[in-house]
Amino acid sequence: MPFAEALFEDVRKRTADTVGVSREPYGTGEQTAVDAVARAGGELGLEIKHDPFGNVYLTMPGRDRSAPGWITGSHVDSVPLGGNFDGFAGVVAGLTALAAFRKAGLAPQFDVTVMGIRAEEASSWYGGAHDGHIGSRAALGLLPTAELDSAVQSRTGTSLREQMRKAGFDPDAVGRGKPYLDPARYCGYLELHIEQGPVLEARGFPVGVVTGIRGATRARSCQCIGSYTHSGAVPHEYRSDAVMAVVELVRELDLEWERVREDGGDLVFTVGKLYTDAKVHALTKVPGEANFVLDFRSQDDAILQQVRVAAERLALEIGQRRRVRFDLGSFSLHRPAAMDPEFRRTLLSGCQDLGIRAMEIPSGAGHDAQDFAHAGFRSAMIFVRNSHGSHNPDEAMAIGDFAFGTRLLAWKLLQGA
Amino acid sequence: MPFAEALFEDVRKRTADTVGVSREPYGTGEQTAVDAVARAGGELGLEIKHDPFGNVYLTMPGRDRSAPGWITGSHVDSVPLGGNFDGFAGVVAGLTALAAFRKAGLAPQFDVTVMGIRAEEASSWYGGAHDGHIGSRAALGLLPTAELDSAVQSRTGTSLREQMRKAGFDPDAVGRGKPYLDPARYCGYLELHIEQGPVLEARGFPVGVVTGIRGATRARSCQCIGSYTHSGAVPHEYRSDAVMAVVELVRELDLEWERVREDGGDLVFTVGKLYTDAKVHALTKVPGEANFVLDFRSQDDAILQQVRVAAERLALEIGQRRRVRFDLGSFSLHRPAAMDPEFRRTLLSGCQDLGIRAMEIPSGAGHDAQDFAHAGFRSAMIFVRNSHGSHNPDEAMAIGDFAFGTRLLAWKLLQGA
Numbered sequence: 001m002p003f004a005e006a007l008f009e010d011v012r013k014r015t016a017d018t019v020g021v022s023r024e025p026y027g028t029g030e031q032t033a034v035d036a037v038a039r040a041g042g043e044l045g046l047e048i049k050h051d052p053f054g055n056v057y058l059t060m061p062g063r064d065r066s067a068p069g070w071i072t073g074s075h076v077d078s079v080p081l082g083g084n085f086d087g088f089a090g091v092v093a094g095l096t097a098l099a100a101f102r103k104a105g106l107a108p109q110f111d112v113t114v115m116g117i118r119a120e121e122a123s124s125w126y127g128g129a130h131d132g133h134i135g136s137r138a139a140l141g142l143l144p145t146a147e148l149d150s151a152v153q154s155r156t157g158t159s160l161r162e163q164m165r166k167a168g169f170d171p172d173a174v175g176r177g178k179p180y181l182d183p184a185r186y187c188g189y190l191e192l193h194i195e196q197g198p199v200l201e202a203r204g205f206p207v208g209v210v211t212g213i214r215g216a217t218r219a220r221s222c223q224c225i226g227s228y229t230h231s232g233a234v235p236h237e238y239r240s241d242a243v244m245a246v247v248e249l250v251r252e253l254d255l256e257w258e259r260v261r262e263d264g265g266d267l268v269f270t271v272g273k274l275y276t277d278a279k280v281h282a283l284t285k286v287p288g289e290a291n292f293v294l295d296f297r298s299q300d301d302a303i304l305q306q307v308r309v310a311a312e313r314l315a316l317e318i319g320q321r322r323r324v325r326f327d328l329g330s331f332s333l334h335r336p337a338a339m340d341p342e343f344r345r346t347l348l349s350g351c352q353d354l355g356i357r358a359m360e361i362p363s364g365a366g367h368d369a370q371d372f373a374h375a376g377f378r379s380a381m382i383f384v385r386n387s388h389g390s391h392n393p394d395e396a397m398a399i400g401d402f403a404f405g406t407r408l409l410a411w412k413l414l415q416g417a
Numbered sequence: 418m419p420f421a422e423a424l425f426e427d428v429r430k431r432t433a434d435t436v437g438v439s440r441e442p443y444g445t446g447e448q449t450a451v452d453a454v455a456r457a458g459g460e461l462g463l464e465i466k467h468d469p470f471g472n473v474y475l476t477m478p479g480r481d482r483s484a485p486g487w488i489t490g491s492h493v494d495s496v497p498l499g500g501n502f503d504g505f506a507g508v509v510a511g512l513t514a515l516a517a518f519r520k521a522g523l524a525p526q527f528d529v530t531v532m533g534i535r536a537e538e539a540s541s542w543y544g545g546a547h548d549g550h551i552g553s554r555a556a557l558g559l560l561p562t563a564e565l566d567s568a569v570q571s572r573t574g575t576s577l578r579e580q581m582r583k584a585g586f587d588p589d590a591v592g593r594g595k596p597y598l599d600p601a602r603y604c605g606y607l608e609l610h611i612e613q614g615p616v617l618e619a620r621g622f623p624v625g626v627v628t629g630i631r632g633a634t635r636a637r638s639c640q641c642i643g644s645y646t647h648s649g650a651v652p653h654e655y656r657s658d659a660v661m662a663v664v665e666l667v668r669e670l671d672l673e674w675e676r677v678r679e680d681g682g683d684l685v686f687t688v689g690k691l692y693t694d695a696k697v698h699a700l701t702k703v704p705g706e707a708n709f710v711l712d713f714r715s716q717d718d719a720i721l722q723q724v725r726v727a728a729e730r731l732a733l734e735i736g737q738r739r740r741v742r743f744d745l746g747s748f749s750l751h752r753p754a755a756m757d758p759e760f761r762r763t764l765l766s767g768c769q770d771l772g773i774r775a776m777e778i779p780s781g782a783g784h785d786a787q788d789f790a791h792a793g794f795r796s797a798m799i800f801v802r803n804s805h806g807s808h809n810p811d812e813a814m815a816i817g818d819f820a821f822g823t824r825l826l827a828w829k830l831l832q833g834a
Contacts (some may be wrong), residue, residue, distance in 0.1 A: 021552060033669070051665030083615070118552045121644060179431055186817070195650065196647050196649075196650040197646070197647060197651040197652070197655065198646075198651060198655045199652065199655070202655060203813075214649055216649065218700065220700055229614070229615075229713050229806050230613050230781065230782055230806055230807060230808065231685065231687035231689055232613075232631055232633065232685060232712075232714045232779075232780075232781030232782045232783070233612065233613040233614030233713070233780070233781035233782045233806070234614040234615060234685070234781065234806070235614065235616065235781075236678060236685065238615045238616070241687070243667070243688045243689075243691050244667070244671055247664050247667045247668050247671065247688075247691075248668060248671070249662050250660070250661070250664045251665060252669040254661055254664065254665070257653070261653060268648065268649060268651070268652060268653065270648035270658070270701075270702075270703050270704075271446045271660045271661070271704070272648055272660075272693070272698055272700050272701060272702045272703065272704055273693050273699070273700065274660050274664075274691060274692070274693055274704075274707070275691070275692035275695065275698075276689070276690050276691055276692055278692065278695075281689055281690045281692075282689050282690070283635065283637055283689050283710045283712055284687075284689060284712060285687075285689045286687050286689065286765065287687075287688070287689055287690070287691075290691070293700045295648050295649075295700055295701060297648070300673045363649075363650070364647065364648075364649030364650035364651065364652075365647060365649045366649070375716070376639050389646050389647055389650070389651070390647060390650070392649065400567065417758060
């Protein structure tokens with residue numbers, strides 16, 4: 001695939017960091033990627049548009065321009081020191097499909113627009129209160145204006161609003177008038193993305209058809225407060241041991257997770273941070289404080305609700321019994337996004353027609369596709385097998401697997417919804 | 418008790434730190450306390466001796482000087498920013514008893530020596546490999562010479578050997594010839610100490626008669642190594658989650674502790690430190706590393722052995738099942754020290770005779786008395802009720818409770834063993 005490989009390599013080189021690539025949202029790296037995408041689109045003779053938020057749109061006109069067209073793409077930014085394929089593969093796949101149409105002299109029945117989306121990885125660069133996915137949510141009318149000020153560049157302290165303006169875009173257009181992207185004008189959104197987990201690789205499938213994108217309910221700053229005291233001199237009944245209480249809470253939630261799996265429910269549960277206070281803790285002190293986080297993800301709203309309630313109930317019960325006070329803080333809630341059932345079905349049958357071995361798979365990570373689904377677009381995702389996970393410079397996608405995924409995408413883009 | 422109160426107040430003032438007191442082993446604060454003790458002994462007309470390790474001995478001759486005499490006392494050093502009573506109360510109690518004998522014109526039947534012990538709290542000041550209790554272990558011939566070099570002042574990097582020399586003592590005498598203190602020359606060792614837990618206060622007893630000093634088996638640098646990965650994209654069966662594995666291990670050991678208590682066994686179990694790596698951990702990453710410590714204490718050697726074996730067995734089993742690797746490191750072992758059964762019995766009957774409300778109580782903290790017991794001295798301890806625990810500036814002992822404990826000590830010192 002010389003077209004795709006050249007585009008991957010061009011952008012990789014020009015956004016390379018000490019290791020991997022860095023394409024900061026509304027920064028130099030992201031702009032470099034957008035420019036390369038626009039240039040490639042120009043060379044293919046596509047119509048080029050930009051929205052006020054810096055997203056780029058490259059359209060190949062369909063034979064019937066009045067009918068709703070396809071939108072496909074993914075994000076062009078990356079995490080710091082990330083891999084070259086996370087996000088960018090979806091944009092390259094769309095352009096590669098259009099290049100193939102051009103080469104074969106095919107005109108699709110409906111308009112096909114490849115979208116290069118900004119700032120999907122904003123959570124890795126901006127602190128403060130925001131939910132990431134800035135580019136897609138801005139274009140879809142899902143970005144609350146408050147996030148423009150509450151999202152703050154972690155390194156510089158610059159607000160997202162200021163940073164967007166500096167980059168030459170119009171933050172004041174956020175939430176103004178109708179959304180830039182109107183679901184009525186599109187037959188659907190398709191996104192190809194590398195799988196960010198190990199499932200396709202472990203099970204030997206080059207391609208996955210995504211069933212849905214897990215939502216998440218999270219508590220970012222949980223605390224358990226007990227009392228520091230002498231580890232030898234204080235018997236069990238006089239302790240307020242924060243670690244033992246958190247351990248019991250997390251273990252009970254782990255067992256709850258096991259029950260959900262046994263019932264066939266979709267759930268992952270992670271305690272990514274758990275720590276006693278390094279300034280105070282000691283081998284010979286009963287710990288008086290423990291800090292932790294909770295991250296539950298599921299395709300099923302009801303399961304997210306169930307585990308959140310379980311966490312709160314257990315914290316109360318264990319706290320009283322163990323003479324400690326739990327403060328779980330508030331739980332954020334990101335709703336799951338189901339992929340369009342009809343799209344999923346046709347993509348699977350496409351795999352059969354094209355001889356591509358594929359499996360159905362949930363997406364545990366968030367993607368722009370979830371925002372399109374929440375905005376009322378019929379949406380689907382194609383996962384491509386990838387080694388070493390994602391959000392690191394070691395991600396590894398074989399170009400052959402990318403070709404399978406791109407072929408499936410192109411096949412679908414040639415159809416109406 | 419004007420004598421005791423004056424001595425407490427004099428030393429408190431002269432070793433005061435920003436809060437509480439600081440009497441660093443082989444440093445200024447400890448020396449100040451030793452000097453005050455020696456001066457008070459001199460004023461009482463006691464014989465004054467020093468050993469090569471800086472411990473001070475104040476002896477009131479008995480009517481029968483050839484018979485084995487009593488040795489009583491405790492440590493004169495403190496933790497940094499510690500309380501005035503931890504250790505020092507035992508030295509003041511001994512001197513107060515002798516002052517009362519003097520005032521009443523009583524001569525004890527046997528020699529009574531009050532010992533002011535150095536460096537019991539060395540663990541709070543010296544890093545590196547050592548077991549604390551330097552003064553008593555040196556005098557009893559229990560201090561391995563290697564510790565003189567492996568124990569290193571945490572602030573300055575000075576070795577214990579160098580620091581002892583600087584303070585004017587003779588580290589080369591450690592392990593040379595016969596121990597300075599020979600159990601055959603003493604009928605027993607008695608130590609009064611504040612309780613460092615909440616039991617006497619909670620149960621309403623001014624005085625406790627110690628049953629034994631808990632030993633400990635400890636793992637100081639346990640690690641669980643898994644793999645960092647995406648918290649949303651990786652399903653349960655592909656995770657190597659270090660936190661979930663440690664949580665299961667600690668919870669199982671907590672349940673083991675519960676079973677030991679239900680069987681009437683003596684055990685306390687503490688995980689004083691538990692932490693993911695702050696440089697790497699994140700809300701949305703499965704944690705690939707968790708660090709922790711284990712501290713088990715019991716009066717029963719067999720129980721210490723049992724829980725250590727359980728920890729190692731569980732680490733292996735959970736590690737294999739959860740695809741992580743536990744490294745518990747080596748377990749240190751400090752043997753429990755039983756108090757002399759006959760001394761315990763007479764002290765309890767003494768409480769009845771003197772009208773002192775007392776209960777039997779294990780010592781969870783370590784004390785110089787354990788070293789005397791290990792060296793073959795018949796040993797006993799009297800605990801005095803104390804608020805707010807110990808190793809902090811807020812410890813609070815009522816002088817009335819101290820008087821009860823001192824009266825019991827004096828009563829026992831007037832007897833033979």
